[in-house]
Amino acid sequence: MASVSELAIEVHALRKSYGDFEAVRGIDFHVARGEVFGLLGPNGAGKTTTVEILEGYRERSDGAVSVLGEDPGERSRRWRARVGIVLQTTGLYRHIRVREALAHFAAMYPHPRAVDEVVALTGLGGKEDALVRTLSGGQLRRLDLALALVGDPELIFLDEPTTGFDPAARRNAWETIRSLRDLGKTVLLTTHYLDEAQALADRVAIIKDGRILIEGAPRDLGASAGTAPYLVAYRNGDGHLVRRETDDPTTLLHELTGDALARGERLDGLTVTRPTLEDVYLELTAGDREAEDDARVGDA
Amino acid sequence: MAEVAGSVRHPASREGTPMSGVVALAWRQYRLERRLFWRNPSAAFFNFLLPLLFLAFFGAILHGNQHDLDVIVPGIAGMSVMSTTFTALAFNMVFLREQGVLKRIRGTPMPGISYLLGVAGNAVTNTALQIVIITVAGRLFFGTGWPRDWFELVVFVAAGVVCFASLGVAFSHAIPNFDSAPAYVNAVFLPVIFISGVFYDAARAPGFIKGIAQALPLKHVIDGLSGAMVKGTSLAANISALGVIAAWAALGVALAVRGFSWDQRRG
Ligand SMILES: Nc1ncnc2c1ncn2[C@@H]1O[C@H](COP(=O)(O)OP(=O)(O)OP(=O)(O)O)[C@@H](O)[C@H]1O
Numbered sequence: 001m002a003s004v005s006e007l008a009i010e011v012h013a014l015r016k017s018y019g020d021f022e023a024v025r026g027i028d029f030h031v032a033r034g035e036v037f038g039l040l041g042p043n044g045a046g047k048t049t050t051v052e053i054l055e056g057y058r059e060r061s062d063g064a065v066s067v068l069g070e071d072p073g074e075r076s077r078r079w080r081a082r083v084g085i086v087l088q089t090t091g092l093y094r095h096i097r098v099r100e101a102l103a104h105f106a107a108m109y110p111h112p113r114a115v116d117e118v119v120a121l122t123g124l125g126g127k128e129d130a131l132v133r134t135l136s137g138g139q140l141r142r143l144d145l146a147l148a149l150v151g152d153p154e155l156i157f158l159d160e161p162t163t164g165f166d167p168a169a170r171r172n173a174w175e176t177i178r179s180l181r182d183l184g185k186t187v188l189l190t191t192h193y194l195d196e197a198q199a200l201a202d203r204v205a206i207i208k209d210g211r212i213l214i215e216g217a218p219r220d221l222g223a224s225a226g227t228a229p230y231l232v233a234y235r236n237g238d239g240h241l242v243r244r245e246t247d248d249p250t251t252l253l254h255e256l257t258g259d260a261l262a263r264g265e266r267l268d269g270l271t272v273t274r275p276t277l278e279d280v281y282l283e284l285t286a287g288d289r290e291a292e293d294d295a296r297v298g299d300a
Numbered sequence: 301m302a303e304v305a306g307s308v309r310h311p312a313s314r315e316g317t318p319m320s321g322v323v324a325l326a327w328r329q330y331r332l333e334r335r336l337f338w339r340n341p342s343a344a345f346f347n348f349l350l351p352l353l354f355l356a357f358f359g360a361i362l363h364g365n366q367h368d369l370d371v372i373v374p375g376i377a378g379m380s381v382m383s384t385t386f387t388a389l390a391f392n393m394v395f396l397r398e399q400g401v402l403k404r405i406r407g408t409p410m411p412g413i414s415y416l417l418g419v420a421g422n423a424v425t426n427t428a429l430q431i432v433i434i435t436v437a438g439r440l441f442f443g444t445g446w447p448r449d450w451f452e453l454v455v456f457v458a459a460g461v462v463c464f465a466s467l468g469v470a471f472s473h474a475i476p477n478f479d480s481a482p483a484y485v486n487a488v489f490l491p492v493i494f495i496s497g498v499f500y501d502a503a504r505a506p507g508f509i510k511g512i513a514q515a516l517p518l519k520h521v522i523d524g525l526s527g528a529m530v531k532g533t534s535l536a537a538n539i540s541a542l543g544v545i546a547a548w549a550a551l552g553v554a555l556a557v558r559g560f561s562w563d564q565r566r567g
């Protein structure tokens with residue numbers, strides 16, 4: 001168990017209600033220093049609510065939170081200098097230039113990074129002198145990231161940082177986030193992209209209806225979710241796709257290939273895979289989809 | 301050795317380095333606001349257009365009628381004080397709140413007071429520019445001559461600016477979203493400029509209008525400006541006017557700070 005000082009974020013029995021509606025219903029997690037932690041979940045799961053409580057923007061209804069050893073509700077100036085924030089939706093002056101904005105924000109921090117360095121890191125090169133109102137959606141999002149990094153914070157909150165990015169820009173953003181980890185920064189990110197969580201996060205928590213359903217390293221989640229650890233798929237003699245789950249792929253393959261050879265068939269498209277985070281995610285959040293399907297049937 | 305120094309230095313330097321001062325950051329914010337103001341020509345244009353248009357319009361109509369010109373010049377100056385601070389700040393704060401700029405700024409170590417000072421300083425600079433233009437126009441075109449008492453002029457502009465700037469920020473809290481901002485702002489601005497004697501001699505207004513105007517700050521700003529610019533009545537004679545303005549300013553500052561909302565929660 002990590003000692004208290006090694007934890008960047010501690011959340012205990014956190015609850016948040018908006019009027020009668022309880023958006024966060026008692027969640028616990030912690031993020032160690034230097035760790036990249038992913039919060040994953042469907043729309044309305046409570047990700048932004050949780051993150052904005054940790055950023056000090058919203059007040060919690062109950063529970064205890066500590067961020068870099070302080071209550072984020074206090075929001076001391078020194079604490080704010082150590083935290084970088086990319087909000088899910090945010091805006092900026094329309095008539096400011098990229099470099100001007102970065103220099104302005106850099107001046108608010110005691111140990112800022114060089115503006116040119118941040119421009120290069122976030123792929124804004126060539127846009128330094130552009131007015132913000134002329135940037136594309138993805139470029140604006142990169143500027144959000146750049147503004148969060150320019151103060152060289154220890155802890156970075158990223159609420160859906162790559163929404164609106166083209167595939168190349170997403171890869172670049174991933175590189176940027178990995179480079180933050182290499183620098184020893186702590187990152188808490190939310191995302192809907194499972195591949196993103198899998199690629200970046202040391203640990204993820206899947207959250208739905210304000211509760212954490214499961215938490216762990218992405219590659220370990222398959223087993224702990226009760227999903228069989230291996231999936232074997234192939235086409236049978238009629239061309240139908242057959243999927244079989246197993247704990248013991250060696251034995252299963254031996255049986256399958258033995259039978260196939262005996263019948264003189266080929267196992268077309270044979271694959272052996274481990275369930276991805278996506279499989280786990282879809283299984284855990286399936287309740288939603290079934291409910292929606294029921295609703296649709298009911299409507300018809 | 302290097303390792304020890306490195307591991308010790310990091311937290312120590314973070315604790316030990318003083319952050320940029322509140323005033324230095326306010327100054328930076330002010331300079332940014334000035335640059336952005338001129339970079340958005342339509343906003344700059346409208347900010348200056350209205351009072352100057354009124355001045356030209358009434359100047360032409362009242363040409364040769366010195367008594368009315370002596371009323372209209374300080375009246376428009378008073379209106380400018382209100383429009384450059386109250387109106388402009390109420391609009392800007394709602395816009396920046398809705399755009400998420402305030403929330404973003406709040407996530408940085410920039411002290412809130414530095415930010416507000418920078419933003420308000422920008423508005424006050426516009427006030428000063430307009431007062432200069434109106435004063436020069438009064439001398440050159442409207443026969444009001446140079447102000448009789450420059451010090452009194454500065455005192456009343458300064459008092460009016462603090463009062464209306466804080467009331468503008470305070471009022472922005474009451475405006476739910478940017479779409480409704482013009483309706484809210486004009487619902488206050490237009491009645492106030494009409495009853496406070498911007499366009500006519502307030503002494504001629506009916507009693508109940510006078511009563512309302514007496515309770516509001518703009519009439520007192522205009523009285524002070526009139527005393528300084530045309531009548532030559534001393535600051536001491538207008539000291540009660542200054543008292544009313546100060547009372548509104550105190551209310552404005554209290555409400556501006558207390559109700560401050562960085563986030564667009566409503567609407
Ligand atoms: N200010 C608010 N007032 C009332 N209800 C709110 C407020 N903010 C969020 N909610 C509700 O709380 C729930 C969780 O919202 P939240 O924004 O935390 O979800 P999220 O996981 O970030 O979703 P998304 O992936 O769509 O961003 C939603 O049902 C939302 O409608």
Ligand SMILES: [Mg+2]
Nearest residue numbers: 047048049088
């Ligand atoms: Mg969200």
